[in-house]
Amino acid sequence: MSIVTRPLLFLVPLLHAFAAPPAQVRFATFNTSLYRDSLGALFVELSNPASANVKVKKVAEIIQRAAPDVLLVNEFDWDPQTDSQGRTTVDLFHDHFLAVSQNGQAALNFAYRYTAKPNTGFSPRDKNEDGLITAADTGGVLVDFNNNGQKVTTAGTREYGDDCFGFGEFRGKYGMAVYSKFPIQTSAVRTFRRFLWKDIPGALLPDISSTPAPQDWHDTTELGVFRISSKSHWDVPIDLGGGIIAHFLCAHPTPPTFDGSEDRNGKRNHDEIRFWADYIDPARSTYHRDDAGNSGGLPVATRFVLAGDYNADPSRGESIAGAARQFTGHPFIDNTVVPSASLFGSASTNTASFSGGLRVDYVLPSRAGFSIAAAGVFWPPAGHALATLASEASDHRLVWIDLRPNPEIAEAVAGLSAAGENGAVRIAFRASPGYAYTLQETADLILGPWQPVPGAVVNVAGDFSAAVTVAASAPGFRFFRIAAAFIP
Numbered sequence: 001m002s003i004v005t006r007p008l009l010f011l012v013p014l015l016h017a018f019a020a021p022p023a024q025v026r027f028a029t030f031n032t033s034l035y036r037d038s039l040g041a042l043f044v045e046l047s048n049p050a051s052a053n054v055k056v057k058k059v060a061e062i063i064q065r066a067a068p069d070v071l072l073v074n075e076f077d078w079d080p081q082t083d084s085q086g087r088t089t090v091d092l093f094h095d096h097f098l099a100v101s102q103n104g105q106a107a108l109n110f111a112y113r114y115t116a117k118p119n120t121g122f123s124p125r126d127k128n129e130d131g132l133i134t135a136a137d138t139g140g141v142l143v144d145f146n147n148n149g150q151k152v153t154t155a156g157t158r159e160y161g162d163d164c165f166g167f168g169e170f171r172g173k174y175g176m177a178v179y180s181k182f183p184i185q186t187s188a189v190r191t192f193r194r195f196l197w198k199d200i201p202g203a204l205l206p207d208i209s210s211t212p213a214p215q216d217w218h219d220t221t222e223l224g225v226f227r228i229s230s231k232s233h234w235d236v237p238i239d240l241g242g243g244i245i246a247h248f249l250c251a252h253p254t255p256p257t258f259d260g261s262e263d264r265n266g267k268r269n270h271d272e273i274r275f276w277a278d279y280i281d282p283a284r285s286t287y288h289r290d291d292a293g294n295s296g297g298l299p300v301a302t303r304f305v306l307a308g309d310y311n312a313d314p315s316r317g318e319s320i321a322g323a324a325r326q327f328t329g330h331p332f333i334d335n336t337v338v339p340s341a342s343l344f345g346s347a348s349t350n351t352a353s354f355s356g357g358l359r360v361d362y363v364l365p366s367r368a369g370f371s372i373a374a375a376g377v378f379w380p381p382a383g384h385a386l387a388t389l390a391s392e393a394s395d396h397r398l399v400w401i402d403l404r405p406n407p408e409i410a411e412a413v414a415g416l417s418a419a420g421e422n423g424a425v426r427i428a429f430r431a432s433p434g435y436a437y438t439l440q441e442t443a444d445l446i447l448g449p450w451q452p453v454p455g456a457v458v459n460v461a462g463d464f465s466a467a468v469t470v471a472a473s474a475p476g477f478r479f480f481r482i483a484a485a486f487i488p
């Protein structure tokens with residue numbers, strides 16, 4: 001006898017009551033271009049909606065029209081300050097713009113939000129860069145990351161930005177924020193802001209071609225502090241209900257441009273993408289270590305949604321060949337549906353207007369635990385009534401995908417075993433909340449068909465130990481499997 005397990009599509013009611021996950025969830029990413037010229041400027045602007053740049057309302061209107069359930073915003077200045085009600089820029093954009101009807105659109109309410117400090121505009125010179133925003137102290141490391149002969153530690157210039165952990169003329173420029181209608185498991189968020197580039201095995205560290213030493217663009221001191229993430233890499237677990245967690249994997253790798261023949265930004269862009277491509281594969285997540293010191297990546301068969309502006313098109317642009325294909329050719333990522341502007345009658349899959357149009361913004365689901373219902377890019381073509389709304393708001397377009405959570409057998413069934421018992425076979429396993437189970441059988445493991453075993457009831461105890469007994473009287477081979485479905 002052999003036991004196999006497979007997910008099943010039809011549902012069987014079970015006694016345990018448990019909230020089912022939603023039938024469908026819309027995830028989105030949007031590079032909103034909501035960065036400003038100085039620290040605090042965005043905070044002031046979002047605090048005073050009447051005098052805010054009109055682009056802020058356009059960005060909010062686009063988000064309202066797309067109406068995502070979970071959204072990553074790129075290029076949104078990080079700022080630790082709060083107003084008298086304790087609201088940050090992330091809250092102010094919500095309360096003053098997203099939660100206010102824009103141009104007749106339905107207002108949105110994201111009860112859950114997340115942001116954290118990025119690497120942009122933080123100098124290795126500031127020993128206390130994880131502390132409060134104060135004048136840079138002198139205890140840190142002097143670096144010349146862009147090799148222009150100057151170790152710039154005074155904020156406010158491009159040269160300063162180039163000598164920071166991530167490019168930014170001031171602290172927090174080009175940050176990120178997550179808005180969600182589903183609870184964010186904040187205490188389980190993993191950030192990888194501090195991870196060093198040199199600690200990626202086989203990292204594409206840049207080289208000075210005129211010197212014999214390999215990969216010597218950065219000296220030993222600089223490599224000792226150079227971080228791979230130009231903004232940050234966040235694993236944000238979203239609780240979709242019914243015990244279903246989606247790991248929202250957020251990042252915003254550097255553009256591959258603004259460098260020289262050494263292509264240090266192209267190489268960093270490639271490895272920033274690689275960091276996630278490895279993170280979602282247990283065989284390759286051998287080096288990951290988060291900012292809290294915990295190692296490892298996502299276990300097999302984990303639901304995730306990769307989101308963000310990755311500054312790499314699968315086939316065009318200035319990124320290193322194959323950089324984006326680390327995602328679009330990844331065996332654990334569902335790339336069967338490529339978002340396009342089809343709702344606007346356009347077949348284009350571009351998401352950004354520069355360089356003649358590129359696909360650089362991604363919302364990519366795991367193959368495990370999701371099926372794709374629909375996807376799109378908010379890009380009304382020229383002549384469409386909404387064309388200027390999109391083009392004036394940002395140089396990027398919002399990308400969305402509708403996902404249906406599916407049961408994952410690895411989550412629903414553990415420790416499956418079978419044993420003879422008084423002329424019968426007793427099949428036992430560890431069950432999980434939120435699933436209904438059935439026992440199925442077939443006489444032909446290859447061809448099937450699989451059918452429910454008449455009269456066999458899977459009993460799930462209060463401690464979720466589960467068992468089902470089946471008579472072993474019939475001659476010949478019989479194969480059994482446990483099927484799990486969400487309790488509707």
Ligand SMILES: [Ca+2]
Pocket residue numbers: 143144145146147148149150151152159162163
């Ligand atoms: Ca420099």
Ligand SMILES: [Ca+2]
Pocket residue numbers: 207208209210211212213214215216
């Ligand atoms: Ca060299």
Ligand SMILES: [Ca+2]
Pocket residue numbers: 256257258259260263264265266318
């Ligand atoms: Ca380059």
